[in-house]
Amino acid sequence: MKYWWYTANGGVYDPKGGESLAPRQQLREWKGNKSRSDASIARQIREYRVKYPDKAILCSLEPAQPWAVLLAGGSVPHLPPSTDTALLAALPRMMPFEPKGLPEGHYALADPGRDYLVYTPAGAVRLDLSDQTATFAPHWIDLKTGAAKPAGDAVPGGKVVEFRAPGKGAAVLWLTKK
Numbered sequence: 001m002k003y004w005w006y007t008a009n010g011g012v013y014d015p016k017g018g019e020s021l022a023p024r025q026q027l028r029e030w031k032g033n034k035s036r037s038d039a040s041i042a043r044q045i046r047e048y049r050v051k052y053p054d055k056a057i058l059c060s061l062e063p064a065q066p067w068a069v070l071l072a073g074g075s076v077p078h079l080p081p082s083t084d085t086a087l088l089a090a091l092p093r094m095m096p097f098e099p100k101g102l103p104e105g106h107y108a109l110a111d112p113g114r115d116y117l118v119y120t121p122a123g124a125v126r127l128d129l130s131d132q133t134a135t136f137a138p139h140w141i142d143l144k145t146g147a148a149k150p151a152g153d154a155v156p157g158g159k160v161v162e163f164r165a166p167g168k169g170a171a172v173l174w175l176t177k178k
Helices: 023-030 040-052 065-072 085-093
Strands: 096-097 107-111 115-120 124-128 135-141 147-151 160-164 171-177
Touching: 040 065, 040 096, 065 107, 065 115, 085 107, 085 115, 085 171, 107 160, 115 124, 135 160
Parallel strands: none
Antiparallel strands: 096 107, 107 115, 115 171, 124 160, 135 147, 135 171
């Protein structure tokens, strides 16, 4: 993640081999049209996670949205200190999850049948629970504090569920088995 990455506009920044740049030149290269976005960082992390599922993917990039890093499969993201303790306890059991119908740019972790955590860059979260029989309590995670806020009534498994994000911009939905 340090030497090549997807740029904010979807291209690839891959410096030429054998070139020797001073740190100020390299910094100039990293900015502008070659800069990163939360979506491009998450995409790169997920690709590494899929290719190397047993490896820890550490991302210490300062502008990276920690929830995007976490949901893409990154290890040890810098989550808020006040993050819900029940969620923190559930995270080690969760693995990257690719349910049917998950839109591009959305990322999910799951301990199937127990916990589902879904990141959306904006808009709604749609999750296919048609193979589940349990009932789940939905919570929106406050991205700044990590607090879990109820997102409505419990939802039964056995169908596709959809939740409208509480505001504009990125959101994280946590479904936990009741």
